[in-house]
Amino acid sequence: AQTVTQSQPEMSVQEAETVTLSCTYDTSESNYYLFWYKQPPSRQMILVIRQEAYKQQNATENRFSVNFQKAAKSFSLKISDSQLGDTAMYFCAFRTQGGSEKLVFGKGTKLTVNP
Amino acid sequence: EADIYQTPRYLVIGTGKKITLECSQTMGHDKMYWYQQDPGMELHLIHYSYGVNSTEKGDLSSESTVSRIRTEHFPLTLESARPSHTSQYLCASSASGTAALPLHFGNGTRLTVT
Numbered sequence: 001a002q003t004v005t006q007s008q009p010e011m012s013v014q015e016a017e018t019v020t021l022s023c024t025y026d027t028s029e030s031n032y033y034l035f036w037y038k039q040p041p042s043r044q045m046i047l048v049i050r051q052e053a054y055k056q057q058n059a060t061e062n063r064f065s066v067n068f069q070k071a072a073k074s075f076s077l078k079i080s081d082s083q084l085g086d087t088a089m090y091f092c093a094f095r096t097q098g099g100s101e102k103l104v105f106g107k108g109t110k111l112t113v114n115p
Numbered sequence: 116e117a118d119i120y121q122t123p124r125y126l127v128i129g130t131g132k133k134i135t136l137e138c139s140q141t142m143g144h145d146k147m148y149w150y151q152q153d154p155g156m157e158l159h160l161i162h163y164s165y166g167v168n169s170t171e172k173g174d175l176s177s178e179s180t181v182s183r184i185r186t187e188h189f190p191l192t193l194e195s196a197r198p199s200h201t202s203q204y205l206c207a208s209s210a211s212g213t214a215a216l217p218l219h220f221g222n223g224t225r226l227t228v229t
Binding site: 032033035037043044045046047050052089091095096097098101102103104105106107108110 | 146148150155156157158160163173174205207209213214215217218220221222223
């Protein structure tokens with residue numbers, strides 16, 4: 001069974017600063033995908049960034065980047081130049097190819113960006 | 116923005132009532148999912164579907180049932196609501212072909228059973 005662990009239930013950061021959210025996962029699969037999703041208060045869950053496990057290069061989307069360490073099964077999210085709109089729950093998620101292709105989620109990290 | 120819609124957004128209902136949570140998507144996605152999420156907590160998969168007439172139970176045991184008669188529609192039904200069913204229910208869909216494709220989520224239905 002796959003598991004995803006987010007060890008930081010809550011974090012806060014000052015506007016314009018950089019913050020890193022941690023995520024580790026456990027799997028015996030070799031072909032899988034990792035995602036970070038953002039869930040703003042009372043709003044829709046949206047994709048932030050994704051990483052294919054077979055790619056060594058870390059994914060980047062504007063101010064969001066990941067540090068993917070496959071051997072360590074670690075997938076952290078770095079948010080640069082934090083903005084007030086980044087305040088949200090952030091979920092790390094794991095998905096394997098084939099079968100249900102369900103997303104397995106971590107418990108989430110509540111990020112607050114302070115002005 | 117993803118074209119996946121859930122209704123109602125909020126529902127307060129008494130114990131014993133039958134309810135149906137609606138989920139529709141206009142993207143032609145084959146795969147659809149129902150997740151249950153308690154406030155501030157992780158999401159647990161309760162049902163999924165690969166396509167029309169295909170439904171499977173997820174990881175979290177649920178007394179709810181689902182149907183998939185049309186590609187775009189994946190309703191969830193509770194025959195007799197109980198306070199333990201109070202939660203947020205999120206519907207999601209994705210295209211087939213590769214697990215690299217992300218899930219698109221609806222806004223969710225927040226259910227309260229009194």
